[in-house]
Amino acid sequence: MKPGPIAPLGPAYAARQPMTPPLLEAVRARVRDVPDFPRPGIVFKDLTPVLADPLLFHGVVSALAARVATLDVTEVVGIEARGFILGGALAATLRRGFVPVRKPGKLPRKSLREAYGLEYGDDALELHVDALVRNAKVLVVDDLLATGGTALATEKLIRRAGGTVAGFVFLVELAYLGGAERLGSDRVVSLLTYDRP
Ligand code: AMP
Numbered sequence: 226m227k228p229g230p231i232a233p234l235g236p237a238y239a240a241r242q243p244m245t246p247p248l249l250e251a252v253r254a255r256v257r258d259v260p261d262f263p264r265p266g267i268v269f270k271d272l273t274p275v276l277a278d279p280l281l282f283h284g285v286v287s288a289l290a291a292r293v294a295t296l297d298v299t300e301v302v303g304i305e306a307r308g309f310i311l312g313g314a315l316a317a318t319l320r321r322g323f324v325p326v327r328k329p330g331k332l333p334r335k336s337l338r339e340a341y342g343l344e345y346g347d348d349a350l351e352l353h354v355d356a357l358v359r360n361a362k363v364l365v366v367d368d369l370l371a372t373g374g375t376a377l378a379t380e381k382l383i384r385r386a387g388g389t390v391a392g393f394v395f396l397v398e399l400a401y402l403g404g405a406e407r408l409g410s411d412r413v414v415s416l417l418t419y420d421r422p
Pocket residue numbers: 267268269270271304305307342343344345367368369370371372373374375376404
């Protein structure tokens with residue numbers, strides 16, 4: 226069933242779900258830096274301890290929902306694989322449908338494909354050609370923003386499928402890699418920002 230117009234959660238939701246500084250610091254404390262993974266020279270931000278903590282997982286999803294509560298969004302797109310975790314939870318909180326953007330060869334039906342550059346390599350992403358509602362306004366969700374290549378490729382897919390991006394949501398932003406500037410800073414929401422490696 227395709228959704229009719231559903232109102233955004235709105236200012237009341239945004240006002241009652243603040244991410245308090247102690248909660249934010251608790252999240253930051255649980256992010257694990259893993260040097261030289263998956264390649265030498267990359268410091269991988271392991272978010273699994275945050276996801277495994279019930280209060281922190283609920284807290285980050287609520288806080289992200291609050292930050293986008295007034296946006297006009299028709300559906301949530303999550304980027305494989307870690308974007309599925311936050312994106313799925315966020316979609317359910319916002320009462321929106323969830324649409325996956327996947328690695329090549331995973332989607333079963335006719336799909337669009339975009340190649341892109343990653344902080345640690347090259348890859349491609351795919352979206353079912355009929356995945357979006359008409360004139361979709363999409364919230365794009367991933368765990369982490371590095372150079373922005375993944376998110377930009379996702380936006381290209383969304384535009385080719387007839388939609389536009391209402392906003393980009395990340396749990397972590399590596400600000401020193403300039404991803405937000407590439408995406409347009411006013412469209413980017415992130416909870417934790419790192420200013421240096
Ligand atoms: P980018 O396209 O450069 O913005 O890279 C973002 C994507 O790569 C996201 O899907 C992240 O999960 C992943 N990624 C890039 N760099 C890191 C990192 N340092 N730690 C964890 N994930 C990363």
